[in-house]
Amino acid sequence: xxxxxxxxxxxxxxxxxxxxxxxxxxxxxxxxxxxxxxxxxxxxxxxxxxxxxxxxxxxxxxxxxxxxxxxxxxxxxxxxxxxxxxxxxxxxxxxxxxxxxxxxxxxxxxxxxxxxxxxxxxxxxxxxxxxxxxxxxxxxxxxxxxxxxxxxxxxxxxxxxxxxxxxxxxxxxxxxxxxxxxxxxxxxxxxxxxxxxxxxxxxxxxxxxxxxxxxxxxxxxxxxxxxxxxxxxxxxxxxxxxxxxxxxxxxxxxxxxxxxxxxxxxxxxxxxxxxxxxxxxxxx
Numbered sequence: 001x002x003x004x005x006x007x008x009x010x011x012x013x014x015x016x017x018x019x020x021x022x023x024x025x026x027x028x029x030x031x032x033x034x035x036x037x038x039x040x041x042x043x044x045x046x047x048x049x050x051x052x053x054x055x056x057x058x059x060x061x062x063x064x065x066x067x068x069x070x071x072x073x074x075x076x077x078x079x080x081x082x083x084x085x086x087x088x089x090x091x092x093x094x095x096x097x098x099x100x101x102x103x104x105x106x107x108x109x110x111x112x113x114x115x116x117x118x119x120x121x122x123x124x125x126x127x128x129x130x131x132x133x134x135x136x137x138x139x140x141x142x143x144x145x146x147x148x149x150x151x152x153x154x155x156x157x158x159x160x161x162x163x164x165x166x167x168x169x170x171x172x173x174x175x176x177x178x179x180x181x182x183x184x185x186x187x188x189x190x191x192x193x194x195x196x197x198x199x200x201x202x203x204x205x206x207x208x209x210x211x212x213x214x215x216x217x218x219x220x221x222x223x224x225x226x227x228x229x230x231x232x233x234x235x236x237x238x239x240x241x242x243x244x245x246x247x248x249x250x251x252x253x254x255x256x257x258x259x260x261x262x263x264x265x266x267x268x269x270x271x272x273x274x275x276x277x278x279x280x281x282x283x284x
Contacts, residue, residue: 010148011124011132015071019100019134020143022067023120027138030059031105035138036114043112046084052108057081060104060120068100075100075124080231090230094128094258101125101257103231107207119209123234128256133235135209135216144213144239152216152243164243167218169272172279176201177222178211184226184263191282198279212236215266216243222267222276226283230257233264240266246273250283 011019034042034056042055061079068077076089076096080103083089093099100122105111107118116139124132124147133152135144142156144164153161169175179202181192196202205211214220216239225233237247237255247255247266255264263283267273 016132016145016147018067018071019122019124019132020136020145022064023122023134023136023143024141026060026063026104027120027136028141030063031056031111031120031138035111035116038112050109052112053081053084054105054108054112056111057105057108061102064102064104064120064122068102072098072100074098078102078230079104080229083229083231090260091258093125093230094256096125097127099125099257101231101234103209106209106232107205109206117205117207117210119207119213121209121231121235123230123238125230125234125257128258130234130238130255130257133238135213135235135239137210137213144216146239146242150242152239154213154217164216164239165218166216166240166243166245166268167221167272169221169268169275172198172275173200175199175221175272175276177220177224177276178202178204178215179223180204180225180227188226188283192280195280195282208232208236212239212266215245215268216240218243218268220268221272222265224263224265224276224280226263228260228262228264233257237264237266240268244269246270248273250277250280 061081065077065079076093076099078093078101103121106121111118120136122134132147146152152164155161245268250263
């Protein structure tokens with residue numbers, strides 16, 4: 001753990017419980033009732049036709065943010081939709097002593113199209129470094145959670161938390177991972193596509209929440225992304241690291257929400273990270 005983390009008090013168990021309870025309540029009241037029940041006017045495009053925002057995103061973020069502002073009066077609150085309206089908020093959150101970062105409906109395209117692969121992501125960062133991560137499955141009402149250096153666990157009401165462990169990996173041609181090919185710079189897409197057959201299988205879920213959950217649970221070996229929105233990655237990076245995985249940029253930099261350009265490679269372990277990074281060295 002970095003010296004910065006040591007100097008900042010961890011979130012108490014009561015605070016963590018509040019975050020989980022808030023996300024569950026808001027999801028139950030604002031997100032689930034709108035799933036497969038959106039009117040045409042409840043869905044809008046942002047930066048491009050398939051970059052969507054729905055009434056569920058807006059209502060959920062507003063309610064979660066209101067609770068966080070009251071409970072964490074000194075924290076910087078960064079929501080995906082607020083950042084869409086005011087891009088300067090992202091840099092402010094990266095430099096904050098404590099930032100709480102909300103993705104109210106991660107996987108909005110899936111949600112808007114009736115596909116049950118979406119979730120809520122909530123992260124806490126200290127000067128850009130994740131110290132708490134919550135990856136919540138709205139439909140199943142279960143969650144992957146981790147904080148500081150504590151093991152990542154899968155939890156739900158009525159069952160003991162299940163510690164998570166990333167995969168063991170293997171040779172390059174046995175590895176399976178998520179690659180966000182069409183979110184990468186156009187200038188590298190062809191070269192990236194030519195590199196993909198060397199893996200066993202690559203795909204994407206259009207939902208960072210479930211991609212990171214599955215990586216932390218050992219179902220896949222790696223995730224590669226060139227779109228670095230902190231609401232997509234901060235919680236998942238910590239969850240994977242605390243399940244035995246590794247997260248760094250292809251050029252070797254440690255993860256930090258202040259970094260806006262580069263390729264983030266999160267892998268099941270150091271050996272997998274090195275194998276994939278070497279194969280994709282052209283991204284450095």
